[in-house]
Amino acid sequence: MEGIYGVFVFIIGSILGSFFNLCIFRIPSEESIVFPPSNCPKCKSNIKKYDLIPIISYLILRGKCRNCSEKVSIQYPLIELLTGILFTIIYLYFGFSVELFLYLVLVSVLIITSVIDINTGYIYERVSLVGIIAGVVFIVYKYISSGEMLTYILGGVAAGGIIAIIILLTNGMGWGDAEVAFLCGLFLGLSSSILMIFLSIVLGGIGASILLVFGKKSRKDAIPFAPYISIGGLIALLYGEGIVKAFLSYYGLY
Template identity: 50%
Template sequence: MILGFVILFSLLIGSFLNVCIYRIPREESISYPPSHCVNCGSRIKLYDLIPIISYLFLGGRCRNCKSRISIEYPVIEFITAVIFLMIYINYGLSFEFIKYSILTAFMIVIGMIDYKTTDVYFKISISAIITGIIFTVIGKYLGSGILEYIYGAALGGGIITLIILITKGMGWGDAEICTICGLFLGFRLTMLLLFLSFIIGGATGVILILLKKKSPRDYIPFGPSIALASVITVIFGERILSWYFSLF
């Protein structure tokens, strides 16, 4: 029953994340107006808002105007469900499950918007930072050390800030994202996050250049790499660190 609830809940969250990804860059409210077709403007009925299933049943088209609905919507819902499920398998129905699920939800939104627009919106970042602070304070009363997460935020934001000041090769939004991750992950896991982010970002850049999708002078958003690294760190981070330290 809990597993089914986690899957259903994560699919609904994924549907909400789609709304955020679409509306925030357009400076639209994420709560009003209700879900509607972006082509004809008709309000989408509740039975057409069932994650993934409605998309398949409608053949990926609006019920009213028959315009094509982006495949991105069910993909985001599916990815959110898979990530939440893996977090649940790792941490059970716990404080960590709630905290890391919220972190990955923020990262999906931030990463997708950065990929599409090359912008990181401060109103998302500040919401995530405040949420991270709240979890840090709650964690203190549950036995977690508060300094671990303060140091994590300082490490994540500080390293990227240093790179920006020295090379100007990254944006301040990247520093915001790493600060958020540090608040949620703590110092140890933030070190791994940074390492994975640079590996993923570098590999992505090389692949895009080899495929001639980008030139060496083009700007490549780093936010999606950080977002992917955060998911890997949340799910596999402790095992990766244990494996690494076992080598010594």
């Protein structure tokens, strides 16, 4: 049964992913994400309902607009696929629960914010705000259901705070990165938040080195950091407890 629900969650994820594509392209240009409906950026023709099937429509149309044959960015099916896969992984891990719904909001915010950061180098407050609101709802729910609250507040403060200190010392990141770290921390609790920051800095270092080696970026270019916080945050969400325990017991602390 879980497999059938998994497929269902994947389909929901990929449909939402196609809405996230719209957000990713429209938020930086200050366009409405509600109106007008999806259209071709070149010929402006509205995309037909039957051409809006996530991933499949792209394959059927071979990545071209049905009306004018303008190439459609590969980013569209990739975001749909990524959203479907991440939604399914998180569902399989947490099962149907209130937490699952809030984690899916978190993942959605991270996908939109990371891809906009990669495309434009900017992080938009209204995207982060959705994540912060979901984080506050998550904390309230945790408090009601288990009495736990402090670790999540500390997680947000610690994650946002560490990035803020890095910004003040090095100028290497932007305040948007601190917002993203803060909102992830609200969901993770203190120890997983610290793990997330550690992972994101390591992954960011590796990513930046690769881009430097292949000459895609120079030393002066700012690297978009939100994707690394997001990857670190997702690893910490799924495996944080286990990794932190293994680490502590290795040093005889647990």
